[in-house]
Amino acid sequence: MNAISPDITFDLADTALRELNAALHAATGESNARRWRVLNPNGRHAVAVGINAPLTVEIEGHVGYYCAGMNAEASVIIHGNAGVGLAENMMSGFVHVRGDASQAAGATGHGGLLVIDGNASARCGISMKGIDIVVKGSVGHMSAFMGQSGSLVVLGDAGEALGDSLYEAKLFVRGSVKSLGADCIEKEMRDEHKVLLAEKLKAAGLEGTVDVAAFKRYGSARQLYNFHVDNASAY
């Protein structure tokens, strides 16, 4: 646990979730300096969802579905594992899970940075729309499915059908890829991609610890962007 001096502590063992979220929503620019600490989440769903201010929220334990959902501006740190849909549709800010994340981490996220210290399971970054996701472990099957934009950086391995039906999201995987999904191909890692990857790694606090040359880049072959009968078997 980090040594922090929280200004506000919510213990979900004896406080309703609704009170926590309402207080977080009411926090304004004037309370920006405040640090929030959440105890005993015990797998509760929808913890710290919909924050719209640059707060720092530290959650001590495992959380359920949709933690930090639709986050904007806030930094949410989870000292535990996260359930389905971690930081789903995040707009901006920073979400960091110290353990593993379940399915659909960062789903449909528009912006911000999601860092997962452990593994993420299936559909990590599904329909991502601009979010950056850095997974220190591995990701499960169908990750970045229909990924529109943003980046998914995986230090470990990727499961089956990586980047299926990909649009313009950029995928970087250091380990093995079990299989690529429809219309996803390995692409040349040019200098601009190395710069981009280095930026994302730096933002995730990994500067100097990981060699960008060890990654492969994957992106859309753009063959499915407009229907062509020769590609019908991919549908």
Next chain:
Amino acid sequence: MTAHSNVPRTPPRFSATFDPATLAEIRRAAATGIYDIRGGGTKRKVPHFDDLLFLGASMSRYPLEGYREKCGTEVVLGTRFAKKPITLRTPVTIAGMSFGALSAQAKEALGRGATTVGTSTTTGDGGMTPEERGQSQTLVYQYLPSRYGMNPVDLRKADAIEIVIGQGAKPGGGGMLLGQKISDRVAAMRNLPKGIDQRSACRHPDWTGPDDLEIKIEELRELTDWEKPIYVKVGASRPYYDIALAVKAGADVVVLDGMQGGTAATQDVFIENVGIPILAAIRPAVQALQDLGMHRKVQLIVSGGIRSGADVAKALALGADAVAIGTAALVALGDNDPQYEDEYQALGTTAGAYDDWHEGLDPAGITTQDPVLSARLDPVKAGHRLANYLSVMTLEAQTIARACGKSHVHNLEPEDLVALTVEAAAMAGVPLAGTSWIPGRTGGY
């Protein structure tokens, strides 16, 4: 002269199975290698509200006077959990239609018309535009599998949230928006490359099934501090179970869309062959609500082929709390208007039959992103036409309700109806006219 000249010839005869339309479709498929894509709802004839009639009051029941004796039409939606339920002056709402599928002018016109008569409009797949938020006093924000343009700022601006699981034209399918309509603005709102064919997902990315939907609803409520009504929209296919599950998952309002409901673009085979008519869907849905003790507590909005105040009254009599219109609203704005007949002809169709909404060439400027075409639609005038039409529908529904002796349209009942056909009697669960026979009322759903 040959010996055959006096033999009567067999006249050319088309096959009923391989009729000209079928033959043309086979040739089209063989030439292109892709299924036919179009907009709108089913074009085949299905049992509908036309096959129901009201039993007006006479001796056994007393009617109300039009213009003098009050007949309420207001409806309150979202009374179950939401802190801020919605009150509408008429039970006719505007169904979800996206900016992208429709021009910004059309979205604005919908908002203007609906606001004038005190009802709501609904966003679609592609996010909320300032035009529609600005002009819609009550705006329902659709939460769709694609999450195009979905953001918490707009979510909080909405008056209600509609989680879309399916729509009547294509239960089980995702949305489509073809390249011709992905303009710069649409592409930016959806975060997609311009000009691509966009195929939306058919399932939500971060939940599947009613048990997980319950958790998703909790998240949306927490996000919006439990203020906004949460609708759940399904396409009609297994309405008894789907409505029951939406209620169990915590919906405030359920929206049930029959197969006549339109869509911006999808496969013709889907539109014509998947889902059931709204006539057949309402009673099982109401039965589910009644079985759970939730009828009128969780409100039911039905849609799919609603055209007149008579349709509204019939839907309410079967147990709905409100209806939604899509296609009819577009027609009121000016869709398929004969004034553009020459242009429809140039597109190889005719006014009234135009359904290539996905191609973005709509002469009426409604289902297009073309700046020249869309500029043809004056949002103020079109909004006024829509308001007129909505007022007429409301008055018509009141007229029927009064004739049946009801001081509120919600007091219409299935017992006020009879059916003209055995099919309609079975589907609507009302007796065949002149009999007490309701076919098929033995089993469950």
Next chain:
Amino acid sequence: MCGIVGLFLKDPKLEGELGAMLASMLCVMTDRGPDSAGFAVYGSGAKDKVKLSLRATASYDFEALAAGLSLPAAGLPGLVVRGTHAIVEIPAAREAAVRAFLMERHPEVAIVGTGERMEIFKEVGLPASVAETFGLPSMRGTHGIGHTRMATESAVTTAGAHPFSTGADQCLVHNGSLSNHNALRRALKREGITIETDNDSEVAAGYLTWRMKQGASLGEALDAGLKDLDGFFTFVVGTENGFGVLRDPIACKPAVMAETDQYVAFGSEYRALVDLPGIAKAHVFEPEPATVYFWERAQ
């Protein structure tokens, strides 16, 4: 559509608390399944005996039924009545005769499971009241599985509640929705498998029974299920000596597992696991799609 829990103890010292732990896990899953609940517990048993889990109606006279069995004096039925259910323990050699007797004389009683050690209880209602009615918190055992049900297309009845027994000492709970269960049900019926309800999960159970009757191991049967069962599923399966987990290849329905030196636990959500001892230090992970997991006790 439901919540699933499972608990497999490695440490015999916890056996006295199995029921209490399972009850706590089950109750947390109420939101996922408020319609009915059920569980199977693997407790004590004797090699030459078999336990029949019987279900009837409220205040059914199980004493009279047991008396009517008129087994030889040495094999008097052991009878434990819990609410609408009773566990009747009889000599294994008499099982066929007792089943025939029940079928003929007591059609009002359903046999919901049989086995040397497995006992199954399930009923309509909230999980907390179901657990309480059957006295789950005080049950001992080596492992158990449980289920809370949100009925989708089949009726909210006790018969539709899980677990479904798949054979002697075998049972299954399911979260998801199978899309080919009607065709499969017809095929299994032709193969002589009895399926009593319109529930898709019972078809899955019947399918595994059928595979195992053909000589497949449970693992092989689950593997075959990946090919033959269409739709979405997470299964947890109990056997006399262990329990298994299988998710469909798309793996949309949730599953979380925790393993420590003392136990392996399964929950549809992590919440179900939070009260387990030492959970903070447990290895918490998600089972992979289309992968058969199985834990077995040392014999």
